[in-house]
Amino acid sequence: MTNTIDDVYQEFLSQMEEEAFLEPYREACRYIEQKLEKINIEYSEKLGRNFIGQTICRIKTPESCLNKMIKKKYIVKQQTAQEYLSDISGIRVICNFLDDIYRLAEILKADEKLEVIKTKDYVKKPKSSGYQSLHMIVLVPVDGAGKKRVEIQIRTQAMNLWAVVEHHFVYKKGDYEKHEFEKDLKECARAIYKIDKKMLVIREKMEAACKEM
Ligand code: 0O2
Numbered sequence: 001m002t003n004t005i006d007d008v009y010q011e012f013l014s015q016m017e018e019e020a021f022l023e024p025y026r027e028a029c030r031y032i033e034q035k036l037e038k039i040n041i042e043y044s045e046k047l048g049r050n051f052i053g054q055t056i057c058r059i060k061t062p063e064s065c066l067n068k069m070i071k072k073k074y075i076v077k078q079q080t081a082q083e084y085l086s087d088i089s090g091i092r093v094i095c096n097f098l099d100d101i102y103r104l105a106e107i108l109k110a111d112e113k114l115e116v117i118k119t120k121d122y123v124k125k126p127k128s129s130g131y132q133s134l135h136m137i138v139l140v141p142v143d144g145a146g147k148k149r150v151e152i153q154i155r156t157q158a159m160n161l162w163a164v165v166e167h168h169f170v171y172k173k174g175d176y177e178k179h180e181f182e183k184d185l186k187e188c189a190r191a192i193y194k195i196d197k198k199m200l201v202i203r204e205k206m207e208a209a210c211k212e213m
Pocket of ligand 1 (some may be wrong): 068
């Protein structure tokens with residue numbers, strides 16, 4: 001008897017839920033989360049202001065892995081997911097200011113325990129949707145499981161608001177080719193970039209004013 005596509009998908013979904021498969025990815029997330037906590041304490045002290053606003057860790061759901069495998073035309077197998085999906089472990093880092101995105105990226109690059117294997121700068125070059133974020137794929141040592149990849153998405157609060165709304169109403173529905181909100185969302189993304197730049201200039205002026213006092 002041959003397996004139907006549904007059987008293959010079902011088997012994949014249950015494999016992706018296996019504890020032994022998931023635990024190293026959770027461990028890799030915790031590793032980065034703890035590192036970010038330490039970085040935040042150190043740099044908030046150095047900078048005299050809050051460096052990292054929020055971190056959100058997540059393990060990609062089996063359904064989301066399946067959708068991505070289908071979208072990317074990968075063979076739907078746990079082993080292929082392990083090999084090709086870089087974001088089974090993912091952490092989103094929200095900063096207040098544009099320059100903090102790059103400050104954090106440099107700190108992570110300089111960390112001897114981490115290996116940055118890919119960086120995608122959708123802040124300098126936003127996606128055609130308007131999406132802005134700095135993505136880094138890092139290799140994290142996990143006890144007994146070698147190294148695991150973690151995708152770190154770094155963005156400002158304003159970029160995050162845009163991404164969360166667009167993700168819910170457009171991206172997740174796979175409507176990102178052409179849709180009625182495309183123009184408005186792109187305009188908003190451009191406005192957000194201008195506001196982020198303006199907020200940075202205001203912060204720098206306020207810092208300079210504080211030093212003069
Ligand atoms: P989800 O549900 O958020 O996890 P690659 O393997 O590097 O070639 P990949 O992983 O598709 O390709 O990389 P890319 O394009 O950098 O996208 C990775 C993630 O960025 C996506 O994960 C989204 O989380 C986010 N993202 C990318 N483009 C957009 C966009 O236009 N809008 C929003 N809101 N988010 C975006 P997933 O797995 O696609 O989805």
